[in-house]
Amino acid sequence: MIYPKQTTTRSLFDLNGIWDFSRELDAGDYTQGFKAEKQVAVPSSYNDLYTEEVFRTWDKGVWYTRSFTMPRLLREERIVLRFASASYRAAVYLNGVRLGDHETGYTPFEFDITDCVSFDQENRLCVRLDNLLSAETIPMGNLQNQPEPGQFAGQYPDTPFDFFPYGGIQRPVSIYTTSKVAWLESVVVETLVNGADAEVKLAGTLGGTAAKVVIECEETGTRTEAEIAGDRFSGAFAVSDARLWDVKQPELYHARIQILDASGALLDEYTQRFGIRTVEVTKNRVLLNGKPVYLQGFGRHEDFPVIGKGLNHSVNIRDHEILHWIHANSYRTTHYPYSEELIQLADEQGLLIIGETPAVSINFDYVNQNTLKNHKQVLAELIERDRNNPSVIMWSVANEATTDREVAVSYFKELSELARSMDATRPITMVTCKAEKDLVMDFFDVVSVNLYPGWYHLPGQVAEAKEDLRDTLEKMHNAFQKPILITEFGADTIAGLHSLPAEQWSEEYQTELVMGLIEVMRDLDYVVGEHLWNFADFRTAQNFARVGGNKKGVFTRERQPKMLAHFLKKMWATPRYTS
Numbered sequence: 001m002i003y004p005k006q007t008t009t010r011s012l013f014d015l016n017g018i019w020d021f022s023r024e025l026d027a028g029d030y031t032q033g034f035k036a037e038k039q040v041a042v043p044s045s046y047n048d049l050y051t052e053e054v055f056r057t058w059d060k061g062v063w064y065t066r067s068f069t070m071p072r073l074l075r076e077e078r079i080v081l082r083f084a085s086a087s088y089r090a091a092v093y094l095n096g097v098r099l100g101d102h103e104t105g106y107t108p109f110e111f112d113i114t115d116c117v118s119f120d121q122e123n124r125l126c127v128r129l130d131n132l133l134s135a136e137t138i139p140m141g142n143l144q145n146q147p148e149p150g151q152f153a154g155q156y157p158d159t160p161f162d163f164f165p166y167g168g169i170q171r172p173v174s175i176y177t178t179s180k181v182a183w184l185e186s187v188v189v190e191t192l193v194n195g196a197d198a199e200v201k202l203a204g205t206l207g208g209t210a211a212k213v214v215i216e217c218e219e220t221g222t223r224t225e226a227e228i229a230g231d232r233f234s235g236a237f238a239v240s241d242a243r244l245w246d247v248k249q250p251e252l253y254h255a256r257i258q259i260l261d262a263s264g265a266l267l268d269e270y271t272q273r274f275g276i277r278t279v280e281v282t283k284n285r286v287l288l289n290g291k292p293v294y295l296q297g298f299g300r301h302e303d304f305p306v307i308g309k310g311l312n313h314s315v316n317i318r319d320h321e322i323l324h325w326i327h328a329n330s331y332r333t334t335h336y337p338y339s340e341e342l343i344q345l346a347d348e349q350g351l352l353i354i355g356e357t358p359a360v361s362i363n364f365d366y367v368n369q370n371t372l373k374n375h376k377q378v379l380a381e382l383i384e385r386d387r388n389n390p391s392v393i394m395w396s397v398a399n400e401a402t403t404d405r406e407v408a409v410s411y412f413k414e415l416s417e418l419a420r421s422m423d424a425t426r427p428i429t430m431v432t433c434k435a436e437k438d439l440v441m442d443f444f445d446v447v448s449v450n451l452y453p454g455w456y457h458l459p460g461q462v463a464e465a466k467e468d469l470r471d472t473l474e475k476m477h478n479a480f481q482k483p484i485l486i487t488e489f490g491a492d493t494i495a496g497l498h499s500l501p502a503e504q505w506s507e508e509y510q511t512e513l514v515m516g517l518i519e520v521m522r523d524l525d526y527v528v529g530e531h532l533w534n535f536a537d538f539r540t541a542q543n544f545a546r547v548g549g550n551k552k553g554v555f556t557r558e559r560q561p562k563m564l565a566h567f568l569k570k571m572w573a574t575p576r577y578t579s
């Protein structure tokens with residue numbers, strides 16, 4: 001699947017805006033339209049739009065519907081309906097015909113609707129979603145409903161993670177067209193740097209019957225004819241004096257892919273953007289284009305008042321502005337793939353991304369074969385979606401699984417093998433909370449770890465927290481002998497709460513603790529980065545420890561700085577490594 005774009009041969013229009021919405025309140029037929037309970041915005045989470053509690057936490061069936069008209073001038077085209085995501089489980093109906101399903105909430109899916117779309121009358125689109133998490137979904141949820149009661153009960157809604165389980169059509173819905181004769185289905189760009197030059201290889205799949213595929217690099221003017229074998233094509237070209245993509249100068253190239261018929265007529269044209277850069281991991285460094293880069297930044301959430309996890313370009317722009325203001329160079333897409341548009345912004349603005357699957361808090365007390373099957377699917381869908389984005393420098397296969405259990409070993413072996421078989425150009429990681437007791441780190445290039453000394457243990461004791469951090473990191477390094485990235489650390493902080501001497505929840509405490517812990521990290525040569533938890537305060541499930549959400553943000557939920565932000569900005573202005 002490729003990102004939908006209007007091109008010289010493709011039309012694109014979006015179906016975003018106001019749709020009709022209803023909970024599935026009875027066993028009636030909703031597939032051809034229904035009486036709306038509410039109106040709903042697309043893209044947006046539905047949970048925080050209304051004033052009634054029942055909508056906020058509703059995770060059972062909901063229905064979305066709208067109509068649209070197709071312009072007759074597109075009658076001869078192939079028509080595709082695309083959802084950039086829908087949470088969690090979607091079944092899509094067009095004019096009463098079931099088009100298909102998709103499971104997991106953060107990756108795109110599409111349907112060829114050429115045969116069931118009407119050009120003579122209005123089309124009715126109905127989508128059923130539910131957000132029912134279980135031991136088999138990624139992420140897991142509702143574990144207390146399983147035979148053994150889960151240790152995570154006590155949070156409402158019942159999730160084993162703390163961010164609010166938002167649902168709905170949270171990213172754009174669009175229709176695009178292609179020629180019916182032949183079209184580009186997918187493309188993978190791989191770049192190889194040789195000294196000052198680079199080799200660029202493109203390979204992908206075609207739909208229909210193409211006679212010829214031509215690849216033209218817009219920057220170099222190189223035109224290459226690709227080889228076609230069945231529905232696959234491949235081609236390569238060289239770039240001399242390649243301008244490498246990096247944080248300061250995120251140079252981008254464009255490969256125009258043209259699909260032609262036997263007479264040379266253009267059937268499909270699509271431009272794929274890419275960057276030329278290398279990422280490697282050594283004993284104690286992450287190298288970008290052969291030079292060490294220390295990762296300074298955050299774990300984050302797609303989360304904002306009212307819209308929940310809905311795509312909002314203004315919030316995306318603001319977030320990247322703040323990241324640049326504070327001199328962050330990177331973030332992890334905790335705990336799921338973020339919108340395609342945000343990753344594209346990172347490509348353009350030179351931010352380094354660790355792309356994470358939605359596998360947060362996998363608990364091996366409950367895992368079964370379907371959990372693994374779904375986990376593999378989300379990992380593959382993430383890699384497929386973001387592999388051409390140069391900003392993505394690493395894949396994170398999961399966050400905080402119970403990886404101190406023997407059963408985790410074969411599970412993560414399979415996942416790491418899948419990631420490596422799909423993409424040999426990026427390092428892979430897994431984020432542990434089991435410190436030196438983790439059993440799966442052999443499969444990964446970078447050891448990522450979440451540690452909360454001074455918060456969940458040793459509360460209020462900064463000096464002891466620093467010693468504890470040093471001790472844990474030394475043990476981990478002895479055990480794994482790999483570079484360590486601290487992917488989470490921090491303290492909940494109420495903006496405006498002050499305390500001298502510092503104590504928990506105050507701005508002083510967050511500043512003292514975080515700056516103290518960073519001092520320890522920077523004293524250890526094998527630590528390759530510091531990602532604070534969290535970029536901004538965010539909404540959580542209800543739980544006595546969360547006062548109006550998780551308050552570990554360095555910025556408030558409205559994206560205003562807490563005191564710590566100013567200290568980080570000063571420190572991050574000078575990179576840890578000079579070479």
Ligand code: GCB
Pocket residue numbers: 161162163335399400433450488533550552
């Ligand atoms: C973690 C999780 C993150 C939580 C955080 C916290 O370890 O990875 O999702 O929000 O702790 O604040 O408890």
